[in-house]
Amino acid sequence: MKTPWWFLHKTPLSFLLLPVAFIYYGIGRVVYGWRKMFAYKSRRKIICIGGIFAGGVGKTPIVRIIANFLDSPVVMRGYKRTASTNNIGDEAAMLMSDGIAVHVGHRKSNILLLNRQKDNTPIVMDDGLQNPSIKKDISIYVFDEGLGFGNGFLLPAGPLRETKSHILNADAIIVIKNKNPRKKFALPTGIPIFYAENKTVSPYARGERLFAFAGIGYPKKFFNSLTGVVAKRGFGDHYQYTEKDIADLIESARRKKAKLVTTEKDWVRLPIDVREKIKFARLETKIDERFFDWLKGKLNCVQ
Numbered sequence: 001m002k003t004p005w006w007f008l009h010k011t012p013l014s015f016l017l018l019p020v021a022f023i024y025y026g027i028g029r030v031v032y033g034w035r036k037m038f039a040y041k042s043r044r045k046i047i048c049i050g051g052i053f054a055g056g057v058g059k060t061p062i063v064r065i066i067a068n069f070l071d072s073p074v075v076m077r078g079y080k081r082t083a084s085t086n087n088i089g090d091e092a093a094m095l096m097s098d099g100i101a102v103h104v105g106h107r108k109s110n111i112l113l114l115n116r117q118k119d120n121t122p123i124v125m126d127d128g129l130q131n132p133s134i135k136k137d138i139s140i141y142v143f144d145e146g147l148g149f150g151n152g153f154l155l156p157a158g159p160l161r162e163t164k165s166h167i168l169n170a171d172a173i174i175v176i177k178n179k180n181p182r183k184k185f186a187l188p189t190g191i192p193i194f195y196a197e198n199k200t201v202s203p204y205a206r207g208e209r210l211f212a213f214a215g216i217g218y219p220k221k222f223f224n225s226l227t228g229v230v231a232k233r234g235f236g237d238h239y240q241y242t243e244k245d246i247a248d249l250i251e252s253a254r255r256k257k258a259k260l261v262t263t264e265k266d267w268v269r270l271p272i273d274v275r276e277k278i279k280f281a282r283l284e285t286k287i288d289e290r291f292f293d294w295l296k297g298k299l300n301c302v303q
Contacts, residue, residue: 002236003056003217007159010151017157025154025163028130036132040108043115045122045302047072047295048136050129052162054155055237056217057144058176058198059127060091060265061285066140067100067124069292075111076126078104090238091126093268108134122299129169130161137302138295141170146221148182167191172294174287194291200225202261203279209258213249215239215266222263226281231256239269246274 006014047070049063067074078089092102103110107128114123122137129139150159167173172192187193200222204210207228214222215235223232231252235241253260260278262270267280 002234003159004156006157007054007150008147010153014151014153014157018153021154021157024156032130032132039132039135040111041135042111042123042137044111044120045137045299046111046125046134047122047138047140048125048128048134049140049142050125050127051142052129052160052164052166053143053147053150054159054161056159056221057142057147058221058283058285059142060094061198061283062140062142062174062176062196062287063124063126064095064098064100065285065287066295067095068098069295070122070124072121072124073101073103073114074124074126075103075107075114077107090265090269094264095126097268107131138171138298139169141167141173142176143173143185143187144176144178144221145181145185146178147218148185171298172291174291176285192294194288194294196285196287198225199284199286201282201284202226202228203281204228204259204261209256210261211249211253211256211258212261213266214263215241215269216263222281226261230258239266241266241270246270250277 047066049059049066051057051059063074074095076092078092089104092104095102103114107125111123111134125134125136128134129141149164152158152160154160154163167188170191172194173187174194174196176196176198202210209230210226210228211231212223212226212229213233213235215237216222217237219234223229233249249260262278262280264280264283267275267278270278
């Protein structure tokens with residue numbers, strides 16, 4: 001589905017949805033408290049990377065960097081698993097293409113299996129900060145500076161899974177920089193905050209006419225990161241492209257005399273034979289080096 005347009009703005013509709021948000025959140029807290037009573041403590045340390053903002057912040061590249069740094073396996077749900085991604089999901093496919101051991105499905109079951117191994121390296125959990133059934137040793141919250149807290153409301157009135165006060169549960173925060181930072185985006189003091197930078201590398205030479213398309217949380221972020229875009233088309237997050245979609249995109253690009261380009265996350269969802277015709281722009285993410293010193297120190301302190 002497409003990200004609701006009101007998530008970034010306080011609109012009449014978002015205010016109308018506030019009562020639903022309070023009810024939804026209240027029920028969620030009751031369920032959370034019940035599940036927390038039976039939380040599982042992993043033998044291997046669990047590093048959970050997620051956030052309170054629902055989708056679109058650019059968490060997967062952060063997971064990839066940290067998993068590679070620690071040579072750790074990743075556990076994740078594997079959202080929208082389809083045949084085009086070998087039934088593991090687009091984010092899992094992206095991580096596996098980088099040589100990371102990814103375990104998709106029920107997180108707790110996968111952690112139980114990993115704990116049977118002799119390996120003692122930490123396990124990286126992709127998302128799951130709102131899942132109390134597994135105790136986390138380190139919780140890292142990720143934000144996009146350009147999205148901030150959106151309109152500041154809880155789901156479904158806004159993009160927040162939890163109230164802002166839950167950020168205090170973070171051991172560290174990673175903020176992805178944006179040339180247009182969100183106003184009134186203030187994070188609590190007393191928690192280590194590190195910054196990351198994204199750089200989108202086009203597969204085409206500068207000056208080439210591009211037709212960009214993306215099915216991610218906020219396609220506009222991708223479109224704005226490219227130069228030479230003469231046409232663009234956004235789809236819902238984790239969108240599953242049909243043969244008709246692809247044919248329409250190819251024909252539209254032909255009429256515009258442009259090259260099709262998409263994100264890596266979208267590219268892995270395309271049929272294999274189509275991947276030869278469409279290229280993706282590589283996203284290079286760099287985290288402040290101080291973060292890795294902090295992470296090593298934190299792991300040494302965690303019992």
